[in-house]
Amino acid sequence: MSSKSRSSTRLWIGLAIFTIVAGLTVFMSGQQRGRMADPQSSMHVPILSRGPQSAIEFPGIVDDWTNHHLVFSNPGTEEDAIRDGRYEAWLRIVNDPRYIMQQLRRRSPAQGPAAEYVAGMNELALGQEIGTGQELRVGELRDLLQLNSVLATKGKKQPIDRDWYESLGATTSQSYISYPAKWSFSTSSASCSGDYVVYPTGGSSTQASIIAYYNLYNTGCTTYGAVPEVDWAYNTGGTVTLAPVLYYGGAQLAVIQSSSSNVASLVLVRYPSPGTTGQGGLASPTTPNAAISASAYYSGSGCAAPCMFSIALNGNPNDLTSSPYYDWGTDSLYVGDSAGNLHKFNPVFAGVPAEVVGSGWPLTLNSSNSVSSPVYDATSACVFVGDTGGYLYSVNSGNSGSVCTSTTASKNSTSSRLDHAYGIRDGPLVDSSAEMVYAFVGYDSSGNGGVFQLPASFSSGSGTEVTVGTGDSGNKAYQLAGAFDNAYYTSSNSTSPSGNLYACGYPYGPSTLYQIPITNNSMSTTANTGPELSNGNLYYGYCSAVTEFFNTSVGTATGTVTMESGPSSSGSGSWVGKQVTIAGTTYTFESTLSAVNQVLLYTSSTTANNEARTAQNFYAVVNGASGDCYSSGCVRSGQAANTKVTASYTSGNTYFTVTSKTAGSNGGFTMTSWNSSDVNANGGNFGTDYIFLSVFAGTESGCTDSSTMGCVMSFNLTTPSNFSSSMTPLGTLNTAAVENSFATGGIITDNATTSPAGSSQIYFQLTDASGTTPCSSAGNCAVQASQAGP
Numbered sequence: 001m002s003s004k005s006r007s008s009t010r011l012w013i014g015l016a017i018f019t020i021v022a023g024l025t026v027f028m029s030g031q032q033r034g035r036m037a038d039p040q041s042s043m044h045v046p047i048l049s050r051g052p053q054s055a056i057e058f059p060g061i062v063d064d065w066t067n068h069h070l071v072f073s074n075p076g077t078e079e080d081a082i083r084d085g086r087y088e089a090w091l092r093i094v095n096d097p098r099y100i101m102q103q104l105r106r107r108s109p110a111q112g113p114a115a116e117y118v119a120g121m122n123e124l125a126l127g128q129e130i131g132t133g134q135e136l137r138v139g140e141l142r143d144l145l146q147l148n149s150v151l152a153t154k155g156k157k158q159p160i161d162r163d164w165y166e167s168l169g170a171t172t173s174q175s176y177i178s179y180p181a182k183w184s185f186s187t188s189s190a191s192c193s194g195d196y197v198v199y200p201t202g203g204s205s206t207q208a209s210i211i212a213y214y215n216l217y218n219t220g221c222t223t224y225g226a227v228p229e230v231d232w233a234y235n236t237g238g239t240v241t242l243a244p245v246l247y248y249g250g251a252q253l254a255v256i257q258s259s260s261s262n263v264a265s266l267v268l269v270r271y272p273s274p275g276t277t278g279q280g281g282l283a284s285p286t287t288p289n290a291a292i293s294a295s296a297y298y299s300g301s302g303c304a305a306p307c308m309f310s311i312a313l314n315g316n317p318n319d320l321t322s323s324p325y326y327d328w329g330t331d332s333l334y335v336g337d338s339a340g341n342l343h344k345f346n347p348v349f350a351g352v353p354a355e356v357v358g359s360g361w362p363l364t365l366n367s368s369n370s371v372s373s374p375v376y377d378a379t380s381a382c383v384f385v386g387d388t389g390g391y392l393y394s395v396n397s398g399n400s401g402s403v404c405t406s407t408t409a410s411k412n413s414t415s416s417r418l419d420h421a422y423g424i425r426d427g428p429l430v431d432s433s434a435e436m437v438y439a440f441v442g443y444d445s446s447g448n449g450g451v452f453q454l455p456a457s458f459s460s461g462s463g464t465e466v467t468v469g470t471g472d473s474g475n476k477a478y479q480l481a482g483a484f485d486n487a488y489y490t491s492s493n494s495t496s497p498s499g500n501l502y503a504c505g506y507p508y509g510p511s512t513l514y515q516i517p518i519t520n521n522s523m524s525t526t527a528n529t530g531p532e533l534s535n536g537n538l539y540y541g542y543c544s545a546v547t548e549f550f551n552t553s554v555g556t557a558t559g560t561v562t563m564e565s566g567p568s569s570s571g572s573g574s575w576v577g578k579q580v581t582i583a584g585t586t587y588t589f590e591s592t593l594s595a596v597n598q599v600l601l602y603t604s605s606t607t608a609n610n611e612a613r614t615a616q617n618f619y620a621v622v623n624g625a626s627g628d629c630y631s632s633g634c635v636r637s638g639q640a641a642n643t644k645v646t647a648s649y650t651s652g653n654t655y656f657t658v659t660s661k662t663a664g665s666n667g668g669f670t671m672t673s674w675n676s677s678d679v680n681a682n683g684g685n686f687g688t689d690y691i692f693l694s695v696f697a698g699t700e701s702g703c704t705d706s707s708t709m710g711c712v713m714s715f716n717l718t719t720p721s722n723f724s725s726s727m728t729p730l731g732t733l734n735t736a737a738v739e740n741s742f743a744t745g746g747i748i749t750d751n752a753t754t755s756p757a758g759s760s761q762i763y764f765q766l767t768d769a770s771g772t773t774p775c776s777s778a779g780n781c782a783v784q785a786s787q788a789g790p
Helices: 003-023 078-084 087-094 097-106 112-131 294-299 607-623
Strands: 047-051 054-057 061-063 160-167 181-184 196-200 210-214 229-234 252-258 264-270 307-312 325-327 332-336 341-345 375-377 382-386 392-396 410-414 429-431 436-441 448-455 464-470 499-505 512-519 528-532 547-551 558-562 579-582 585-590 598-600 645-648 655-660 671-673 679-682 688-696 709-716 731-736 762-765 781-787
Touching: 061 097, 078 087, 087 112, 097 112, 160 709, 160 731, 196 762, 196 781, 294 307, 325 375, 332 382, 375 429, 392 436, 448 499, 464 499, 464 512, 499 688, 558 579, 585 607, 598 607, 607 645, 607 655, 731 781
Parallel strands: 585 598
Antiparallel strands: 047 054, 061 181, 160 781, 181 196, 196 210, 210 229, 252 264, 264 307, 325 332, 332 341, 375 382, 382 392, 392 410, 429 436, 436 448, 448 464, 499 512, 512 528, 547 688, 558 655, 558 679, 579 585, 579 671, 645 655, 688 709, 709 731, 762 781
16 A cells, blocks of 8 residues: 555545544434434434545444344454555445444444544443433343343343234245344434334235334333334335345335336335324335436435335346345445346435446346345455355455455356255355355255355355254255354454354254354354254254344443563563453563554563563553653554553552443453463453344243244353353243244344333344234234343
8 A cells, every 4th residue: 555545545534533523512403314303312423434525424323134244353453454454454344334333233442433433422322321310230231131140141041021013914924034124313322203123024915015113112112102103104016025224314225025027126215204194004004105217216306205216126037035235335235136146236325226237237146046145345345145056156346345356247256066955045244354254054065054154355165164963955944144242243353353153053953053163263163062942853943043232231340460470680581472461452561662562571670670660561551651651662652542441550569450441341341361360350240242043943941842933032142161052041932933934034133222211122023924923813023022030
């Protein structure tokens, strides 16, 4: 990277930081892109620049299927990126709206231009929680998970309570890869009148094809009317069974629908603020105004909300297997079809919508196979997508990145055949920071279920595989996407994260939960086998995709770093190169400094003095304060203070104390050392890590093992080493299902907040229209649930 380009990039990053700081003083009032401000919400409107010519506003937080398939491990600091020669990639990551939203949802610090904004929002969230007068919780989803011990993986079972359920009609069954889509004003408080969740219904000529609910929360929203209220219900003229995607402004969405003549269209819908009258119901839907042209839809001329515009996929194919993927940064949307093609739309919401036809688009991957859901990665600029033939493709998007650089759509690479039965049915899981792609299969070349890890730069082959049970080729034994744990997301190595991936395998036998270790960005070829979750003899007990949610902690944590067995007067000895990690930052002891995050050893006096003076140097580095050094120059130029903790020190001591700067995600911190006696952490809570999934014919306590029941489960995985075959769910909830049907589609999580009470939930829908409960005679059902004490 040239010094000129780096200087210009730094300039617009500086401008972005300025606009973020300014944005922290701007509150929502009136309407923001058609959404009404809520008196309970203090959501600021940040302006996050992606470059000199454009900016992105965040008037709300989106959770839809795409956020469960494109994720970001720790990208590291700007200095790390420059040192490692990956500065351009780092810029793409820290300016990606999904990265910012991920950090907001996780209450975790962000790198890059959004760092101050995210920190401000985390502080705001803490202040609002404390201001509610609620008892401080062991986790920010206490209403969701009332736990006696946040670190227990066994013990007294807690039920998952169904807060509400709404019939979606006995129409076409929902896709097992479908998710609801949730829009929230903020991660710091829930809004009764502003937050809403969208579900596809399957549709028919007499009912809505998509429906949204607001006034969602049982305890705090009853004064606003029934819980929930129908926000709007629209008949868009076709069948919608795949996952919707939301515009970040919250006033528009995109869905794929199929017509009665089996032609798929991209449907864009603009809708008014929640609570607007005359927006229909399930059995009496509103038909949105149809824009007479793409330009009329974009301009709104003659197309007042509710308004929609449909674009048939080029060539008039159908689409039953691919949910649309929308990229906020480029205003592009990618979707596959049942004829083996990948389509691109650009613009979508921020310009006159159109499908890109030409320059290789639409791109035929394999005309014999249906295409699954694509995932676009801005770092590599590749679209990663599988098909029912079992192949994974890397596709040139037309943008330029670290891997895909062609301006023309083309297959950049094709993997070996990974699945030999039903193919890759779910979208891949992509880590844009680590540049790894994970594909999930139900029947590999040896007849096993498997997870494949391939680098974003793969050219062919199958990468690394770990098997997850014996597969099956005759009973729709699809393998759906897994999820990483918090240890992976917070791994301090920005280029080689470590942690675990969790997947539910439903092979020829019972559904089983697996833990797949990842060490320095390398996936293990052996999975740790967890509990069996279903009846292996009854319809093979299929699993949903896995959803992870990290409950950040509340309360201030403190810890002590003690210099024991320190450097002696005879020299630095074995201390050189030793490391201590505090709150995600690793500090290395050295005799001579050559980089940031290094601690200058003092070795020229007695052992006790060496320990005390080295401790003082360490304390200065943690605070990034050169004036606190014992040894001149102990803080290298460019050294930043630890973002999560501050250090205090008393002269002459052989130890110093670190204290979390704030509660929440910045307050829960861990410390590790090469010598366990050197470091002690105490006080506060570090958060609780959960996964949610559903199985068919569940056998865990609280599930009903039958041919008409599925079961939703939650597991506490805060301590990954506690994972075992004997662990049990924290909670379970029965749902309706039938043979060869999944219990639920994908599960999304809600606000990490307690304001109003009862506002932290999970959302999902059933996937078969012929079930009997809990929605009377219609098994297509929208559900909000929470887990609470009995």
